[in-house]
Amino acid sequence: MEIKWYIGLALALFCTGIVGVLTRRNSIIIFMCIELMLNSVNLLLVAFSKMHAASAVAISNPNVVTDAQIFVFFIMVVAAAEVSVGLAIIVMLYRNTHSVDVNFLNRLKN
């Protein structure tokens, strides 16, 4: 498959994420949209890594092929940890306010 499909998919995912963050008020959905953006970037990373694999082999440095893919796993691990923290915050919010609406949460303002 050509690289442009990967880029197109990543772009679509990223835009979905941005629009979601900007328009939705439910904090769980916003959180999911953030994850969506993160993973669209991961997807790009892997795609570009694959694209450059051939030339990397040509200069006899095979590590390059796998570096990005391993890197992506690291990102996923960190993201998973972050998700657990984020979800915990949202759970605590819900317990205290009985709501996950972000607009409702700007009462710290002023």
Place this chain on the structure above:
Amino acid sequence: MNNVLQMVWLIPVLPLIGFLINGLGRKNLSRSVSGFIGSGTVFLSFLVSVYVFFNVRSGNTHVAHYFDFINVTALKIGFDFQIDQLTSIFLLIITGVGFLIHVYSTSYMHDEEPKDFAKYFAYLNLFVFSMLLLVMGANYVIMFIGWEGVGLCSYLLIGFWFKNTNYNIAAKKAFIMNRIGDLGFLLAVFWLISKVGSVDYHHVFEFVSNTKTNRLTTFDITGITMLLFVGAMGKSAQIPLYTWLPDAMAGPTPVSALIHAATMVTAGIYMIARSNILYTMAPVTQGVVAIVGLSTAILAATIALKQNDIKKVLAYSTVSQLGYMFLALGVGAYTGAVFHVMTHAFFKALLFLGAGSVIHAMGGEQDIRNMGGLKKYMSITHITFLLACLAIAGMPPFSGFFSKDEILAAAFEKNPILWGVGVAGAIMTAFYMFRLYAMTFLGKFRGSHEQEHHLHESPKAMTIPLIILAILSVIGGWIGIPEIFMHGGHRLETFLEPVFAQSNAIAENSHLSHATEYMLMGISVAAALAALVFAWSKFSKYQKVEKEETGIGKVLTNKWYVDELYDAIIVKPLLSIAKYFNNIFEKKGIDGFVNGVGKAVNYGSRQIRLLQTGQVGTYVLMMVLGILIFFIVQLFL
């Protein structure tokens, strides 16, 4: 360094030391100590000056270089002293008359607090120092240092009794008017530097008089001399800058004698006599100098006719006599001008000191309408004052006769009209001087009984300088006896010959026939004598009458309304402009702008603050919009 004249630095440094001791120690010195230091240092300077004079007389002139004052690329201005005939004459006048006045002051100022007394002598010494610097400098810049220094001391001494507001105003007036003149002087120096590239007298005069190197156009030389003359107008109180001198009488009387009669006001004459070659090359300026001098002489003489303050009469008389000196400079009689400076220093210092003695006896009274009959109370003051009056009126064989006659003869050579007007001035001089003399010393005493009881002759420290000056006023003219009386009698002219040699070579010399000269002398003396007798008979039986002056008399009493005129055309408009700038421009313009900047920042930040909503969503939106704009710019522009 082997020349004895190398030690002339002593002359100005001695008064400077006196100034430092009196100035720094004024809180601890007693009156007698500070008086002794003040007079002693000037006396030592006088001794050195006498020594220098005899050296110069035997033909030894010298330029002493001490250090480089200003040194930038091609322009080198050294701290140099030039000692020649002209300088040595002025040195003798300044230190000699200065010393006598210092001695006189020790008695006159005796009622002051010791610290004020010391301050007075410190100022006086500083003045002598600056004046010596002025006449000894070998270039225009050193002269300018002295020029400014005497202006400062004049200001300080006019405002010596600074608790009186009027005196302060008089001091400020003198200072500001002098500044106007100084600007002219300074511009002339800059002009000289740009055209000649030097301010040394030697270089400038050689450059100008040598026809090969002289690249100055008529415009340049006229401009330079005119600007220098503007400086002289301020310092030597000529039209239109003369009004400060009568007001300067606010200072102590010895100060008026030293600064505003004998020395400082003659600085302008010294400067022009020093630059004589420049003026000889600029006939237009010479004409202006002569006309300004003559009109000042006449105008001041007319004002003096109607003044009733003893010092004001003398002040206007000084202005008038300075006018004569400028007339002499204008018609090219440089020797005559210097001669008149010298004789005038003697008799005018004597007149002022005599007036001081009278004021002292009258307990501060200065109005001659309240005096009269002082002859029998103060015989020494009376006789010396009479001699000075005869001298200034130009009676032979007193000193004023010789110097004034020389000036008038030179004026006649140039143009008989100048002579005619000059004689008219001389008649007025005789009249107002003898009006002053008669009202003060003759007739009956018109003051209060208290004053009459208090009348006394002044102490010795005051009368001895009077006697010495009286002798000088009588015999001072004998060094310049005209050719027709005695062959080779004009020793001053012979002495000053080298200084004015270049000018005399250029100017055409036409000598008057002896018959004409006798006639001129006869007319002026006879006319002055008539005025003298008239004034004597009219005012010796003067009675106080309370009546308003009318017509021309009123105009003269009010000094031709010149002060009012200046007030209306210069002071008032300046004040209203200043008021406008203070009230409108300052408040609305500058304050408005400064406050406006503050208000704008304040208002702007209030508005911009609203962008920071605290909503994460808004920030993200802004971020996305920013990135979009970035992309658009990057990709499509």
